[in-house]
Amino acid sequence: MLGRKGKRVAAVAAFAVAGSTLLALPAAHAAATPIVIWVDANRLPVMQKVVPATYQGHPVQLVENTDIKTNIATISKDTAPDIFIGVNDWTGGLVANGDIVKLYPTKANKSRLTAGSISAFALGNGQWGMPYAVENVGVVVNRKLVKTLPKTWAAMEKLALAVKTNLKKAGAKDAIALAVPQPDPYHMYPLFSALGGYIFGPNGHGGLDPYSIKVANPTFLKNAPLIDKWNKEGLISSTVTGDIAQKAFVAGHAPFWITGPWQASKDAHGVSTLNSLKFPHSIIALPQIIKGINPKPFIGVQGFFVSKFADQHGVGLAARSFVNAFLTTDSAQKKLALYGGRAPADPFVASAVTDADIRAFGVAGKFGVSIPTVPQMNSVWGPLGDAWVKSTSGAKAIHAVTAFKQAQSIIIKTEQ
Amino acid sequence: MTLLAEQEPAAPAPAAPPKPKKVRTGLASLLARFSGWPATTLKILALGLLDALVISSIIPLVTGRYWLMLAFLIVASLTVNIVFLMPARPSWIPPKYIVPGAIFLVGFSLVPIIYTSIIAFTNYGTGHSLSKVEAIHAIQLSSLTQPANGDAYTTTIAKARSGEYVMLLTSQSTGKSYIGTTKGLTPVPKSLGKRDADGNLVSIPGYTSLTPDQASAISNELQALTVPTANGGIKLQAIDVATDLVTTLKYNPKNDTMVDTTNGTVYVDNGKGSFINPKLTKHQAGYELLPGWKTWVGFKNFTGLITNPLVRGPFLQVLVWNFVFAFMSVLTTFIVGLALALVLNRKLRGQRAYRSILILPYAIPAFLSILVWSALLNDNYGAINTYLNINIPWLTDGTWAKVSILIVNLWLGMPYMFLVCTGALQSIPADLTEAASVDGARPMQSFRKVTLPLLLVAVGPLLVSSFAFNFNNFNLIYLLTGGGPPITNSETIAGQTDILISYTYNLAFTGGKGQQYGLAAAVSILIFFIVASVSLVAFRRTRVLEDVNR
Numbered sequence: 001m002l003g004r005k006g007k008r009v010a011a012v013a014a015f016a017v018a019g020s021t022l023l024a025l026p027a028a029h030a031a032a033t034p035i036v037i038w039v040d041a042n043r044l045p046v047m048q049k050v051v052p053a054t055y056q057g058h059p060v061q062l063v064e065n066t067d068i069k070t071n072i073a074t075i076s077k078d079t080a081p082d083i084f085i086g087v088n089d090w091t092g093g094l095v096a097n098g099d100i101v102k103l104y105p106t107k108a109n110k111s112r113l114t115a116g117s118i119s120a121f122a123l124g125n126g127q128w129g130m131p132y133a134v135e136n137v138g139v140v141v142n143r144k145l146v147k148t149l150p151k152t153w154a155a156m157e158k159l160a161l162a163v164k165t166n167l168k169k170a171g172a173k174d175a176i177a178l179a180v181p182q183p184d185p186y187h188m189y190p191l192f193s194a195l196g197g198y199i200f201g202p203n204g205h206g207g208l209d210p211y212s213i214k215v216a217n218p219t220f221l222k223n224a225p226l227i228d229k230w231n232k233e234g235l236i237s238s239t240v241t242g243d244i245a246q247k248a249f250v251a252g253h254a255p256f257w258i259t260g261p262w263q264a265s266k267d268a269h270g271v272s273t274l275n276s277l278k279f280p281h282s283i284i285a286l287p288q289i290i291k292g293i294n295p296k297p298f299i300g301v302q303g304f305f306v307s308k309f310a311d312q313h314g315v316g317l318a319a320r321s322f323v324n325a326f327l328t329t330d331s332a333q334k335k336l337a338l339y340g341g342r343a344p345a346d347p348f349v350a351s352a353v354t355d356a357d358i359r360a361f362g363v364a365g366k367f368g369v370s371i372p373t374v375p376q377m378n379s380v381w382g383p384l385g386d387a388w389v390k391s392t393s394g395a396k397a398i399h400a401v402t403a404f405k406q407a408q409s410i411i412i413k414t415e416q
Numbered sequence: 417m418t419l420l421a422e423q424e425p426a427a428p429a430p431a432a433p434p435k436p437k438k439v440r441t442g443l444a445s446l447l448a449r450f451s452g453w454p455a456t457t458l459k460i461l462a463l464g465l466l467d468a469l470v471i472s473s474i475i476p477l478v479t480g481r482y483w484l485m486l487a488f489l490i491v492a493s494l495t496v497n498i499v500f501l502m503p504a505r506p507s508w509i510p511p512k513y514i515v516p517g518a519i520f521l522v523g524f525s526l527v528p529i530i531y532t533s534i535i536a537f538t539n540y541g542t543g544h545s546l547s548k549v550e551a552i553h554a555i556q557l558s559s560l561t562q563p564a565n566g567d568a569y570t571t572t573i574a575k576a577r578s579g580e581y582v583m584l585l586t587s588q589s590t591g592k593s594y595i596g597t598t599k600g601l602t603p604v605p606k607s608l609g610k611r612d613a614d615g616n617l618v619s620i621p622g623y624t625s626l627t628p629d630q631a632s633a634i635s636n637e638l639q640a641l642t643v644p645t646a647n648g649g650i651k652l653q654a655i656d657v658a659t660d661l662v663t664t665l666k667y668n669p670k671n672d673t674m675v676d677t678t679n680g681t682v683y684v685d686n687g688k689g690s691f692i693n694p695k696l697t698k699h700q701a702g703y704e705l706l707p708g709w710k711t712w713v714g715f716k717n718f719t720g721l722i723t724n725p726l727v728r729g730p731f732l733q734v735l736v737w738n739f740v741f742a743f744m745s746v747l748t749t750f751i752v753g754l755a756l757a758l759v760l761n762r763k764l765r766g767q768r769a770y771r772s773i774l775i776l777p778y779a780i781p782a783f784l785s786i787l788v789w790s791a792l793l794n795d796n797y798g799a800i801n802t803y804l805n806i807n808i809p810w811l812t813d814g815t816w817a818k819v820s821i822l823i824v825n826l827w828l829g830m831p832y833m834f835l836v837c838t839g840a841l842q843s844i845p846a847d848l849t850e851a852a853s854v855d856g857a858r859p860m861q862s863f864r865k866v867t868l869p870l871l872l873v874a875v876g877p878l879l880v881s882s883f884a885f886n887f888n889n890f891n892l893i894y895l896l897t898g899g900g901p902p903i904t905n906s907e908t909i910a911g912q913t914d915i916l917i918s919y920t921y922n923l924a925f926t927g928g929k930g931q932q933y934g935l936a937a938a939v940s941i942l943i944f945f946i947v948a949s950v951s952l953v954a955f956r957r958t959r960v961l962e963d964v965n966r
Contacts, residue, residue: 008460008501015464020471032633056655057629073545073931076480093930096543098554098707104653104661106568106588124706125561174797203701211699239795239812248797308554317635321654375542375706375929382909382926386902393812394795398904406907413726414909414927 032058035315035322038065038072038084042265046339047085050332056318072099072307080309082319088120088301091128092375100305101316102126105324112328117345120301120370130323131303132333133342137187137260138297138364139286144279145255153194153289156256161233163255172253174244177235179254181242182392183385186298187258190286191236192384193369194295195223197404199380200372210376210415215384216401216408223290224391227400231392238393252279258286264357265341274357283360285367299368301345376415383410463497488527492519536717536937542930544689544708551709552667555674555691559665560651566660569594570616571652573631573638574623581634581641582623583658584609585650586616593617596643596650596658628655665705674705688713717938727923730903730910737818738915742886745825746879752826753833754871758863761841771838778831786895789824793896814912817900821913824896825886832882840874841867876958883954884947893918916943 035058039047044064051060065071068084072094086094094100105127110118113131121129141149145163150156160177167175180187196219201212230236249257250273263273274281286295304327310319326332330349337344337352343362344350353359371377387407391400450458470493477486496519499511538544546554569585576582583596584604593604593611609620619625631638632655642649648662665674665683674683674691683691683705690708697703721727760770777785792798793810801807810820844867852862893899893915899922900913909927910919916939924936 005501005503008456011460012463012467012497012501015460016467016471019465019468023468023472056632058632073542078476078480093542095558096706096708096929097545098551102558102560104562104659106653106657106659108568108588124558126558173802205701209701237796239797241794243791244794244797311636311639314636315632316639317652317655318632321657325654325657378542378930379927382922386909390902390904393901394809396809396812396901396904403904409907410909413907414923415929 033314034059034061035083035310035319036061036063036081036313038063038068038081040064040068040085041066042262042341043085046336046341049339050327050335055322055326058315058318060322069093073097077309077312080313081307082310082313082315083304083306083323085302086129086305087371088129088131088303088373089371089377090305091121091123091373092377094305095123095128096375099308100128101308101311101320102128103130103306103320103324105130105328109324109328112330112333112346112348114345114347116299116370117301117303120299120373121303123373129303129305130328131301131345132327132336133302133340134299134345134362134365135261135302135342136297136299136361136365136368137190137258138283138361140249140257140259140263140274141282141284142249142252142255142257142279143282144252149282149284151287153287156287157230157235160235160255164234167253172251174248174251174253176237176240176245176248176254178256178258179240179245179249180236180258181245182236182238182240183389184242185381185384185388188388190258190295190297191289192220193297194286194289194293195226196220196290196293198369199377199384200374208372208374210372210374211412213380213408213411213415215380215387215411216404219293220404221401224400224404226289227391228397231394231397231400236392238389238397246273250277261342261358261361264355264361272357283357283364285364294367297365297368299365299370301370302342303345379415380411383407383414386410459500463500466493466496488523492523495519532937532940535933536941537712537714538710538934539689539713539716540710540934540937541924541932542928543706544710546707546709548709548711551707552674554707555705556663556665556667560648560661560663562659563648563662566662568653568660569650569658570614571656571658572616572618572625573655574620574625576623581638583641583643583650583652584617584620584623584625585643585658586611591615595620598641598643600644601650631655687711713934717934718942720935721939721942726909726927729906730908730914730919734910734914734916734919737913738887741818741821741825741915742883742889744822745829745886745889746883748822748826749829749833749882750837750875750879752830753835754837756830756834757837757841761838774834775831777827778835782828782891783895785828786824786892789820789827790896793820811897812901814901814903817897817913821892821896825889825892828892829882829886836875836878837871840871843874844870873958873962877955880951880954880958884951887915887947887950888917888943889915890917890921894921916946 035055037047037051037060039062041064044062047062051062054060063081065081065084068086069090072081072084091100103126105118109130117131117134118127120131121127145167146159150159164175164177180191182188185192196217198214198217200208200210201214203209203212245254245257246259246263248254264275266272266275285297288294304323306316306319306323310316327336328346333344333346334349334352337346337349338354341355341358343353343358343365350359350362353362384407387400387403390403390406391397470489473489474486477489495515499508499515502508567590568588569583570588571586572584574582574584580597585594585596585601586592587594593606593609593616594601595604596602604617604620609617612618638652642651643658645660648660650658651661652658662678664676664678666677667673668675672685675681676683681693681695681702683693686692689711691705693703721731756774760767760774764770790811792800795801795807795809795812798810800810809816811817848866848870849862852866853859857865893913897911897913899911899918902911909922914922920936920939920943924932924939
């Protein structure tokens with residue numbers, strides 16, 4: 001018979017076999033393959049209202065994922081989504097990694113969306129995502145400090161500085177003239193473009209040439225000394241971070257604040273930063289700084305991508321038609337606009353947006369340009385932000401012309 | 417020699433009647449209750465559960481082809497089983513304590529190190545994250561283009577009696593209907609078959625039409641179905657929509673090239689993980705096909721550190737500051753920590769209260785406190801400049817930024833040194849210093865000649881490890897200054913307070929097309945060698961200190 005050691009081994013083996021069959025049982029019950037959609041926390045409530053329980057015979061599963069962009073690059077097939085929400089400037093990196101598949105929306109699918117929002121997801125000769133919302137920054141104005149909205153930049157500049165001086169005299173230590181988070185090239189882009197700056201030159205086929213960097217183009221260099229003037233008079237400063245800008249504006253210590261529609265997104269109790277301000281506010285676009293050049297905020301377009309794993313999971317056709325056909329229908333776009341907290345990419349449902357702030361941000365983005373989708377955009381953000389810091393750091397600032405010329409050559413050196 | 421905790425007083429043996437049975441108290445008696453068959457049952461249950469988990473994960477690992485993970489799990493669980501089921505001979509007791517820790521050490525320390533070393537020899541990163549087979553598949557899939565005047569068709573899938581699937585197509589532009597098979601398109605006259613309200617063909621005699629749900633269930637098979645046309649094919653894009661598509665890129669397995677069928681361009685494998693057009697230069701449009709794939713690049717990442725001007729330029733400056741920062745951090749925290757430990761070593765009123773307050777910075781999460789410090793040190797809006805009415809550019813001036821980093825690190829690291837020195841001081845017997853003062857030594861002399869050497873023997877290794885930790889103190893640099901004010905007079909992405917690891921982070925993840933894991937892994941290995949060699953030398957020297965005692 002088995003000795004003591006043998007009995008123990010036998011007992012362990014018996015438990016092991018029993019346990020493994022128990023654990024394997026749930027896996028045996030495979031239902032119809034679900035369509036898995038990854039959304040971020042902000043978008044989850046909206047999607048729950050829009051998405052049906054099943055679509056073309058597949059149950060639809062919404063999964064909240066906090067860092068979709070990083071996770072999509074490193075997941076395995078079993079845990080991968082079939083569809084996920086993203087911003088249009090992810091397109092370059094996703095295509096370079098082969099993570100998403102091309103979509104072929106028909107004319108009917110595209111009929112309701114603006115051409116700009118659709119082209120925001122175009123790269124090379126393909127369409128890689130379908131849009132549903134647009135967001136861009138605008139200037140939020142404290143109407144208690146600013147009685148009449150300035151119509152020109154000169155008036156706005158003078159007013160901002162005058163208000164800051166008065167506030168400082170009244171004891172507000174953190175008064176800011178133009179509250180814009182530094183060094184954030186995304187928020188600074190309206191000012192950058194208003195002076196003639198842009199990033200990539202055209203490639204002759206209607207797209208952008210990622211190796212033609214125009215950050216320090218001649219028009220911009222001609223107007224760049226204005227940045228030195230703003231730095232000297234204290235209009236903008238590199239020491240203002242996003243938190244400081246928000247705190248100062250909310251406390252009523254700044255007349256103008258450059259920010260985006262995420263400040264109007266409501267939490268569970270319907271409270272947002274903008275609708276809980278203690279003073280009336282308006283949202284306007286930045287006025288022209290140089291005559292003839294419109295400030296162009298970056299437009300980030302939010303949309304849906306189909307991942308390469310949809311084909312591997314066997315739901316490729318369903319996922320594609322979900323993104324191309326279902327989400328671009330009138331009812332889906334209306335619901336997304338109503339609950340989404342962003343201006344819709346479908347102008348026909350613009351009336352569904354009831355929040356005045358969101359509408360105003362949409363209007364402020366009239367001349368906006370979509371964030372370039374080429375993967376080389378990744379190497380632009382850092383040096384561009386550094387250029388702003390170098391030229392607006394108060395007494396130690398260098399000339400903007402030098403700073404942006406340096407940024408241009410750093411970008412050329414670091415991009416591949 | 418105990419360093420930190422005081423020893424617990426041994427439980428006194430109670431006055432028991434002279435019986436051979438020992439009476440145990442407290443924890444010992446609780447544990448004693450479990451020996452014998454309860455312990456054996458628990459052990460069998462736990463081992464059985466572990467084995468069940470491993471066995472049930474074999475099938476998913478095999479189907480997913482995770483061979484290394486499978487091998488590791490099997491070896492680890494076999495080891496655990498053998499070690500814990502062996503009879504309790506004394507020679508088998510040490511493995512019982514070592515094996516669990518060793519398994520976790522291999523799994524969580526050794527495996528990442530090996531993996532990092534492997535990646536350092538590849539070009540893994542954005543644009544090169546697939547295998548070559550996957551990349552070819554992705555390129556071909558994405559090369560399907562809708563021609564300018566291509567059509568879209570409303571489709572119904574139907575099954576022939578032979579089991580073959582066909583598409584019943586109605587053009588969305590002309591309204592004409594066709595039946596599409598793997599042999600081609602055949603027009604269907606208006607008189608044949610049934611149409612729906614919009615005029616789309618939905619069924620034909622001789623074929624059974626599928627419902628959308630039925631079609632969706634065989635999605636993969638249907639996606640492979642292509643109806644060949646003059647210069648491409650018609651493929652399904654949704655259950656009910658098919659589009660004209662033209663393949664532009666075809667893979668030629670004989671030559672290992674991609675050929676553009678529209679203009680004959682040949683893309684060759686450049687050996688570095690991409691298909692390129694050899695007739696164009698690197699930055700011209702159409703030079704490289706995306707995505708690329710992961711491939712071995714040998715020592716290119718390492719030599720790139722020397723040859724790439726972006727890395728070489730600021731490297732010396734970053735390295736020097738890195739050493740200075742680590743050394744000064746250890747020096748300042750040690751001096752202040754030791755001074756406070758000495759002061760609080762004697763019996764003071766409120767000694768415990770002082771000690772608790774001084775340890776607070778160590779108890780607060782460093783992440784949180786660094787963020788608060790960066791807000792406090794803000795030039796124009798931070799509390800320090802505002803309320804002390806001074807105007808020091810804490811974070812915007814290069815030199816002051818370095819000072820701020822050292823101050824914050826002093827605040828964060830001093831409690832650790834204080835604790836360590838307190839323990840070490842308490843373990844030095846008091847009669848040594850008494851004997852020194854009897855011999856006529858002044859307090860400073862007795863400290864320098866008696867206390868300090870004995871202290872350094874105990875604390876030496878900790879100083880070395882503190883240096884190694886601060887050499888790679890990414891959190892502090894990233895959260896406080898983000899690499900510091902940008903260097904204004906040269907074109908580099910390094911900042912004035914960048915250390916090697918934060919500079920690597922900027923280089924590898926915010927440059928190029930995205931993440932460059934291969935480059936980051938190579939620099940990490942370089943940093944490891946620097947820290948390891950410094951630590952080795954330093955440890956040798958602390959051993960010399962130990963000879964003082966012998």
